[in-house]
Amino acid sequence: MIVTDSSYVFAKSQNSPELKRLQTIEKVFDPATRKQLLATGLTTGWRCLEVGAGAGSIMRWMADIVGESGNVVAVDMDTRFLQGSQPSNVEILQEDIRYLELEKHSFDLIHARFVLVHIPDFQVALSQMLSMLKPGGWILLEEPDFAAARAIIGNSQLLHSVNRVNQAILQMFANKGLDYALGVKLPAICQRQGLHLLSVDNDTPLANGGFGIATVMKMSAMQLAQAYIATGQANYEDIENYCQFADDPSTWAIYHATVGVVAQQSA
Template sequence: MRGQPRSDYVFQRAEDQKELERLRVIETVCDPASRRRLSGTGLRAGWRCLEVGPGAGSIMNWMGEMVGSRGQVVAVDLSTKFLADQHGSNVEILQEDIRTAALPPRSFDLVHARYVLIHMQDCEVALDRMLDCLKPGGWLVIEEPDFSASRGITGPEETLRSVEKVNQAIERMYRRLGMDFMLGVKLPSLLQRRGLRSLAVENEAPLSPGGSGMATIMRLSAVQLREKYLATGVVSEADLERYCRFADDPETWAIYYATVAVSGQQARG
């Protein structure tokens, strides 16, 4: 490890157990679609893959199974605390910053990142580094949130007002940190300008009841980011309490955020 890289990750100070719980729920909710998108690139035995920001490691390990003993998965993350002793011999874990990691150029068949770029002020630097790592004809799969899609749909009027305030606090928090709260919708343009071919774009904005996986993700986020939300001046303690109750109530409905996923192929030669 080359020194201590600077982290912009909004969950950096979250308690480990709470953060692991949040990551596990994200895996449960998001892994099926991520595996489908990755499989759509032609992922197969013998490929060399780069997983950026593996979190708790589920996609990293799944890709390791897919590429088999003749392939390899390299996982890069600022924190690898949740990845110890749970990966195959064909998986290499690097505690590095993708923006500065000494990865060999043009050496990976597939590069994947989910909910990583949104935590970076200089996300385009990270994106360019990922592209540098791709072989000619290699595939990039990026999945990022778009919080501009967030809105409460059904619930008590006072609670819906609190939900809207929390959504506004999320936007203000990201803006104050110099990050883009609606990065997801900009991905297609970012990749198109970089010459990726065969772009496939998905925009998923599920309408979710309270108690669902998506609602649980955002409730756990609200608990962990409570101080940061309050610091925006948009929400009160009462707003956050109502938001968490809303997210647990199966009779409420909301679009908590959208996920935009873009797959594209590096030009050959």
């Protein structure tokens, strides 16, 4: 079943800017993701599920590790960047994880990054994932905490605009019934699901402009300018100032935190 969900803020984004944004996210966040995935013991022969595959970097990386004796199923509501030649042990499904029908208890490892934050009834999505996890299987969830964002060093006018845009981001998520601070609640959510926690990482980088997470958030602001302005918390000048701030290597800010939880299903 292919489901369109208006809660996903990038659903109507144009191909070229969105692909570049996803590839920049991969460059910034993949190293930490790979480290956490390897902590599960990921190895040859495993069957893995990648939820929200984006531009496919983690999907392809896992496929290389599990080899021909294993396989990776990648599911995303938007598979436009997963077309073309892919590894032979990869299966791509254009589906909504909440309604995905796959064999129960069939995966050794499930991974989702920046997925649940876009789903109002994320508990349904998580329950569906866990139903497909083998007894003793592993799950890695990575979600943002946008409440951690704040501008720290920069021109006073730009600082003011950045903080206004930060408030617009929170309001946009709230207006859609989404939890903008979902990341910090992940450990408790996993505990309530009966999962055994292996690790909890809270990455809250203090970043200067011009690269990394600052560039990711600038790209998001450019694509979501109308949505931010519609909240009434920011205007066009604020968006322009935010992008200028995020481009300037002399500025410093926390753009958001990312919480990663590695947990194991009961055997």
